[in-house]
Amino acid sequence: MKTSRSWFHIATFAATTVFTVGPALALSLTRGPYLGRPSDRAVAVIWDTDQAADSRVEYAAPDGVWHTAGDTAATTHHVVAIAGLPSGAVIDYRVSSNGVQLAPESTFYAPRDGSDTRFRFAVVGDTAEGGTVLTRIADRLVESGAEFAVHTGDVVYPSGSQADYDRTFFVPLARWLRHGPVLPALGNHDIRTSRGQPYLTNFVLPPNGVTNNPRFYALRQANALFVCLDVESSDYGADSPQYQWLVRTLAASTATWKFVWFHEPPYSSGHPNRLVRLILCPLFEHFGVDIVFSGHVHLYERTWPIHDFVRNGRGVVYITEGGGGSPLSTFHKEDYSAFVAARFGYTEVQIDGGTLNLTAHDPDGLVFDSLVLDKPQPAPAATVRVPRQLRRHLGRR
Numbered sequence: 001m002k003t004s005r006s007w008f009h010i011a012t013f014a015a016t017t018v019f020t021v022g023p024a025l026a027l028s029l030t031r032g033p034y035l036g037r038p039s040d041r042a043v044a045v046i047w048d049t050d051q052a053a054d055s056r057v058e059y060a061a062p063d064g065v066w067h068t069a070g071d072t073a074a075t076t077h078h079v080v081a082i083a084g085l086p087s088g089a090v091i092d093y094r095v096s097s098n099g100v101q102l103a104p105e106s107t108f109y110a111p112r113d114g115s116d117t118r119f120r121f122a123v124v125g126d127t128a129e130g131g132t133v134l135t136r137i138a139d140r141l142v143e144s145g146a147e148f149a150v151h152t153g154d155v156v157y158p159s160g161s162q163a164d165y166d167r168t169f170f171v172p173l174a175r176w177l178r179h180g181p182v183l184p185a186l187g188n189h190d191i192r193t194s195r196g197q198p199y200l201t202n203f204v205l206p207p208n209g210v211t212n213n214p215r216f217y218a219l220r221q222a223n224a225l226f227v228c229l230d231v232e233s234s235d236y237g238a239d240s241p242q243y244q245w246l247v248r249t250l251a252a253s254t255a256t257w258k259f260v261w262f263h264e265p266p267y268s269s270g271h272p273n274r275l276v277r278l279i280l281c282p283l284f285e286h287f288g289v290d291i292v293f294s295g296h297v298h299l300y301e302r303t304w305p306i307h308d309f310v311r312n313g314r315g316v317v318y319i320t321e322g323g324g325g326s327p328l329s330t331f332h333k334e335d336y337s338a339f340v341a342a343r344f345g346y347t348e349v350q351i352d353g354g355t356l357n358l359t360a361h362d363p364d365g366l367v368f369d370s371l372v373l374d375k376p377q378p379a380p381a382a383t384v385r386v387p388r389q390l391r392r393h394l395g396r397r
């Protein structure tokens with residue numbers, strides 16, 4: 001009897017112990033899930049856990065068949081890349097680690113290949129302080145049907161520290177981040193911690209084939225080329241690897257639409273970066289870039305088309321989208337400015353073949369500026385004439 005009682009007490013103690021400490025040992029989600037774009041054709045699903053565990057993503061295209069991708073290696077930072085999805089399909093997905101589903105099921109858009117000519121994307125910028133403005137913008141982005149969001153930089157104030165990413169970025173934008181990747185540019189604040197190392201750790205972006213880290217990168221989506229530059233921590237002079245990569249990337253593109261984004265605006269009624277204007281804008285004009293997006297100045301601005309440094313009937317349109325929630329800036333309207341307003345908000349771009357519709361929205365979705373661009377289908381790449389001074393970057397003489 002004594003022995004039986006002992007076993008009874010041990011069993012009771014063990015059961016009580018398991019019940020008591022079980023919740024503390026349970027695997028918890030500490031960030032995400034959120035999304036990345038490691039290449040033209042792939043999406044990365046990313047999440048962090050408080051304990052090392054395996055990584056598993058279950059996903060289904062509209063045919064309803066579920067597939068599994070993952071990694072059995074134990075980690076607290078989980079990155080699972082998924083490729084081979086039907087172009088533009090809405091994909092259901094759910095994440096788990098060690099057999100525990102960590103978040104409700106969500107959806108994302110599969111990347112679009114060159115057979116597609118219709119899609120939407122959004123532009124946000126200077127989300128740096130997070131807060132309720134950014135939460136409202138996140139809700140609008142989810143409703144907008146945007147397939148990803150370009151970010152014009154200054155992702156996190158004051159210094160791009162990993163300790164500030166959750167409070168100022170991942171938490172206020174969480175609702176959007178489960179649905180669409182953010183494709184960010186490095187801002188002057190983002191590089192204050194280890195030259196932007198937390199940014200490089202958090203975002204999964206396509207390699208550029210030139211530098212170890214994708215501080216600058218390019219993506220093809222449907223009939224459009226997207227090029228992100230780094231004017232904060234990488235040289236962009238004519239002999240720099242970034243400049244040479246940019247020339248090669250733009251010259252090789254047959255996309256109907258070409259978009260470039262980076263942090264400091266070359267044309268702005270606030271604080272233009274005239275060095276960027278002198279060095280990079282002639283390239284944008286030469287290679288037929290349609291719109292350049294920047295941030296840094298906390299307002300929304302759209303220029304007239306600019307060519308040879310002046311307002312023109314043709315040329316490149318420069319959009320400043322810096323209304324992501326940081327204190328708004330003052331400005332003095334420049335001659336090349338078509339519209340400028342110190343307002344919070346975000347920008348939407350809808351592509352339909354050779355027609356582009358751009359709309360600027362406040363955090364409640366109200367449209368306060370718009371632009372329509374139409375163009376014929378692109379000329380073949382072979383007809384692009386490259387000036388003598390650029391030929392050395394392309395290996396042509």
Ligand SMILES: [Fe+2]
Binds near residue numbers: 188189296297
């Ligand atoms: Fe900035």
